[in-house]
Amino acid sequence: xxxxxxxxxxxxxxxxxxxxxxxxxxxxxxxxxxxxxxxxxxxxxxxxxxxxxxxxxxxxxxxxxxxxxxxxxxxxxxxxxxxxxxxxxxxxxxxxxxxxxxxxxxxxxxxxxxxxxxxxxxxxxxxxxxxxxxxxxxxxxxxxxxxxxxxxxxxxxxxxxxxxxxxxxxxxxxxxxxxxxxxxxxxxxxxxxxxxxxxxxxxxxxxxxxxxxxxxxxxxxxxxxxxxxxxxxxxxxxxxxxxxxxxxxxxxxxxxxxxxxxxxxxxxxxxxxxxxxxxxxxxxxxxxxxxxxxxxxxxxxxxxxxxxxxxxxxxxxxxxxxxxxxxxxxxxxxxxxxxxxxxxxxxxxxxxxxxxxxxxxxxxxxxxxxxxxxxxxxxxxxxxxxxxxxxxxxxxxxxxxxxxxxxxxxxxxxxxxxxxxxxxxxxxxxxxxxxxxxxxxxxxxxxxxxxxxxxxxxxxxxxxxxxxxxxxxxxxxxxxxxxxxxxxxxxxxxxxxxxxxxxxxxxxxxxxxx
Amino acid sequence: xxxxxxxxxxxxxxxxxxxxxxxxxxxxxxxxxxxxxxxxxxxxxxxxxxxxxxxxxxxxxxxxxxxxxxxxxxxxxxxxxxxxxxxxxxxxxxxxxxxxxxxxxxxxxxxxxxxxxxxxxxxxxxxxxxxxxxxxxxxxxxxxxxxxxxxxxxxxxxxxxxxxxxxxxxxxxxxxxxxxxxxxxxxxxxxxxxxxxxxxxxxxxxxxxxxxxxxxxxxxxxxxxxxxxxxxxxxxxxxxxxxxxxxxxxxxxxxxxxxxxxxxxxxxxxxxxxxxxxxxxxxxxxxxxxxxxxxxxxxxxxxxxxxxxxxxxxxxxxxxxxxxxxxxxxxxxxxx
Numbered sequence: 001x002x003x004x005x006x007x008x009x010x011x012x013x014x015x016x017x018x019x020x021x022x023x024x025x026x027x028x029x030x031x032x033x034x035x036x037x038x039x040x041x042x043x044x045x046x047x048x049x050x051x052x053x054x055x056x057x058x059x060x061x062x063x064x065x066x067x068x069x070x071x072x073x074x075x076x077x078x079x080x081x082x083x084x085x086x087x088x089x090x091x092x093x094x095x096x097x098x099x100x101x102x103x104x105x106x107x108x109x110x111x112x113x114x115x116x117x118x119x120x121x122x123x124x125x126x127x128x129x130x131x132x133x134x135x136x137x138x139x140x141x142x143x144x145x146x147x148x149x150x151x152x153x154x155x156x157x158x159x160x161x162x163x164x165x166x167x168x169x170x171x172x173x174x175x176x177x178x179x180x181x182x183x184x185x186x187x188x189x190x191x192x193x194x195x196x197x198x199x200x201x202x203x204x205x206x207x208x209x210x211x212x213x214x215x216x217x218x219x220x221x222x223x224x225x226x227x228x229x230x231x232x233x234x235x236x237x238x239x240x241x242x243x244x245x246x247x248x249x250x251x252x253x254x255x256x257x258x259x260x261x262x263x264x265x266x267x268x269x270x271x272x273x274x275x276x277x278x279x280x281x282x283x284x285x286x287x288x289x290x291x292x293x294x295x296x297x298x299x300x301x302x303x304x305x306x307x308x309x310x311x312x313x314x315x316x317x318x319x320x321x322x323x324x325x326x327x328x329x330x331x332x333x334x335x336x337x338x339x340x341x342x343x344x345x346x347x348x349x350x351x352x353x354x355x356x357x358x359x360x361x362x363x364x365x366x367x368x369x370x371x372x373x374x375x376x377x378x379x380x381x382x383x384x385x386x387x388x389x390x391x392x393x394x395x396x397x398x399x400x401x402x403x404x405x406x407x408x409x410x411x412x413x414x415x416x417x418x419x420x421x422x423x424x425x426x427x428x429x430x431x432x433x434x435x436x437x438x439x440x441x442x443x444x445x446x447x448x449x450x451x452x453x454x455x456x457x458x459x460x461x462x463x464x465x466x467x468x469x470x471x472x473x474x475x476x477x478x479x480x481x482x483x484x485x486x487x488x489x490x491x492x493x494x495x496x497x498x499x500x501x502x503x504x505x506x507x508x509x510x511x512x513x514x
Numbered sequence: 515x516x517x518x519x520x521x522x523x524x525x526x527x528x529x530x531x532x533x534x535x536x537x538x539x540x541x542x543x544x545x546x547x548x549x550x551x552x553x554x555x556x557x558x559x560x561x562x563x564x565x566x567x568x569x570x571x572x573x574x575x576x577x578x579x580x581x582x583x584x585x586x587x588x589x590x591x592x593x594x595x596x597x598x599x600x601x602x603x604x605x606x607x608x609x610x611x612x613x614x615x616x617x618x619x620x621x622x623x624x625x626x627x628x629x630x631x632x633x634x635x636x637x638x639x640x641x642x643x644x645x646x647x648x649x650x651x652x653x654x655x656x657x658x659x660x661x662x663x664x665x666x667x668x669x670x671x672x673x674x675x676x677x678x679x680x681x682x683x684x685x686x687x688x689x690x691x692x693x694x695x696x697x698x699x700x701x702x703x704x705x706x707x708x709x710x711x712x713x714x715x716x717x718x719x720x721x722x723x724x725x726x727x728x729x730x731x732x733x734x735x736x737x738x739x740x741x742x743x744x745x746x747x748x749x750x751x752x753x754x755x756x757x758x759x760x761x762x763x764x765x766x767x768x769x770x771x772x773x774x775x776x777x778x779x780x781x782x783x784x785x786x787x788x789x790x791x792x793x794x795x796x797x798x799x800x801x802x803x804x805x806x807x808x809x810x811x812x813x814x815x816x817x818x819x820x821x822x823x824x825x826x827x828x829x830x831x832x833x834x835x836x837x838x839x840x841x842x843x844x845x846x847x848x849x850x
Binding site for chain 1 (some may be wrong): 596685719720721723724726727730731734735736737738739740741797798
């Protein structure tokens with residue numbers, strides 16, 4: 001790795017850096033997320049930041065935007081020298097903005113109010129008229145179609161991003177970071193965003209661009225830094241690397257091996273049907289049909305917000321089902337709340353682990369037991385010995401670290417937390433597993449363990465449903481992949497070895513496939 | 515640009531100052547649990563030592579027993595409050611529940627001991643059940659529901675006898691709720707037994723673990739199939755039930771039931787729970803700790819009285835101690 005890094009050092013560029021990060025370290029409990037990251041950002045460049053989920057990109061952006069503090073390392077700004085960025089408010093004052101997947105706008109306020117939010121002096125009256133004029137001036141260049149007096153909640157995702165960019169510009173922003181900005185945009189909206197980025201670049205701003213989409217990165221970025229497992233693998237001019245090279249750098253050897261091991265139509269799709277969904281409809285999905293068999297891994301591809309997760313939410317009783325039928329092992333089931341889904345043998349391993357799956361201050365044993373009180377209680381009392389024996393056995397099988405089952409979940413890495421959640425559902429005897437972004441926030445090493453767990457589940461006859469934004473992950477794991485667009489499943493594709501990311505993306509963006 | 519520069523410089527100063535605090539908070543958080551337990555006991559012991567040094571009568575056995583007796587009403591309520599707080603809830607109506615259930619009990623005692631006790635307990639249960647149903651089923655905020663019922667239950671207690679107190683408790687009733695057993699006041703025994711029982715529930719039963727799970731992460735608990743509504747209703751009902759027992763002790767000791775009985779008890783109970791290590795952010799708490807918390811507040815009031823501090827000032831002191839305890843909770847809480 002050190003060898004790689006030495007090789008990658010670029011010849012000094014003429015343009016002076018605007019922001020320099022050196023030796024940035026960050027840990028969350030025992031998890032070392034950034035291991036001495038260096039990053040140099042120059043005037044008028046679009047800098048791609050690449051890496052898998054869990055490589056540390058988002059954490060690095062959070063540090064630049066003041067949401068997180070580095071444990072060690074220095075941040076220097078050209079006109080100020082070494083600085084500390086303590087809060088997003090401080091970052092904005094320093095001319096640094098972040099356009100992230102979770103936008104920080106207040107939906108109930110209008111566009112002008114949002115653009116000047118936080119800039120207002122609390123002790124004075126808001127000079128609303130002045131702000132509206134200023135906001136209108138900025139929007140006129142960036143997005144003339146947005147009205148300053150529209151409420152933000154009435155705007156689509158693309159327009160909200162533009163408002164967020166405007167907000168940064170209103171503070172004299174010089175550095176603007178984009179975290180997966182196109183994941184929920186249509187192609188037309190994406191093209192417009194790229195025009196905006198090109199204009200910002202011309203105006204001498206620094207753009208940091210995080211994305212999984214290799215194509216768009218090649219299209220708009222000048223330089224690139226690849227992170228893997230918290231380390232900078234390469235950093236330099238993007239023209240020096242081919243797409244394949246970048247993909248290999250991002251994944252390391254690990255993923256290429258996984259892909260090589262991928263089952264190409266490995267399962268004969270003529271076994272007993274375990275889950276059949278007919279015309280499933282909720283507030284966010286419409287008329288979704290599919291039939292899945294025991295032992296099958298079925299993937300859902302689509303843009304963020306297309307309804308992939310909403311299908312899972314409906315199946316698990318989190319969203320009200322307004323139409324359609326669900327049959328488990330040929331029998332119709334009514335799922336109106338999570339308990340009903342659990343009784344039908346369905347398990348959900350949600351995307352937001354911290355928010356939806358674990359109780360951080362409870363230990364491994366208790367988190368394991370959360371869905372299993374009927375197995376491990378008698379007369380209301382917990383059968384501690386029986387439960388401990390069971391989780392110890394599973395923890396050993398699944399290589400959960402640390403192996404002390406009295407460890408609080410907040411002290412486990414993402415991958416180990418995920419294993420505890422999976423163990424919980426295995427013990428319920430669930431036969432249908434819904435995985436929503438199963439490897440989000442999990443480091444590279446643990447990913448392959450999670451993949452192995454998914455495959456073992458299927459091999460043992462369970463039915464596995466996977467939502468993932470990482471298309472290589474779906475292509476590697478799934479027997480079939482359904483593409484979801486605007487709440488509907490537009491295509492079901494057999495993963496026969498010819499299927500690739502490009503085809504999936506085209507369907508997901510509703511473009512014609514020739 | 516220059517204004518931005520100035521802005522950022524001023525900000526940097528703030529930033530560095532705050533970084534120091536953050537670091538301190540982080541250090542605490544790492545050993546938060548151990549510190550929590552140690553500080554509960556050491557705070558209580560420190561208070562006892564200080565008052566023993568400042569006054570000649572504080573440490574006398576008869577006075578210490580007095581403190582336990584005086585704290586026992588609050589301790590019983592605080593145990594119920596602890597369960598509620600552990601689910602990340604709050605019950606502000608406990609004082610009014612004490613008032614209403616003790617008025618009903620005092621009135622029904624004229625029909626016999628059993629009738630009085632049963633009617634009082636039923637009133638407490640009903641008050642708690644109403645809170646629980648409103649919070650769990652109608653999804654109303656616990657703070658508002660119990661603030662509302664604080665007023666409703668108090669009003670009901672006043673309406674019940676048109677504001678008149680009820681005098682004279684039967685001797686048998688006073689023997690049970692304000693008597694002695696083997697030289698120990700029965701209220702103290704009640705408090706010990708109730709706290710011990712609650713500890714067993716929290717520590718060894720599914721109900722206890724589910725209470726912690728709901729307070730720790732309600733959504734994760736719900737998605738694991740835990741019946742959130744049932745458990746919330748259970749803890750609020752228990753809180754009402756325990757308030758009625760506290761009410762019995764109150765009227766047995768005074769020998770009369772007043773409709774304004776129990777006024778202000780909610781702060782004492784919340785304070786005891788938090789001093790005892792319960793976190794208002796949910797998921798953390800210990801009924802035995804709350805017992806120590808109640809003793810601490812009791813010792814504070816007793817000591818200040820012995821030092822001839824006017825009772826008006828004692829309100830100020832207990833309020834400040836409660837705020838201090840909440841601050842300590844916030845500082846030792848894991849930041850993420």
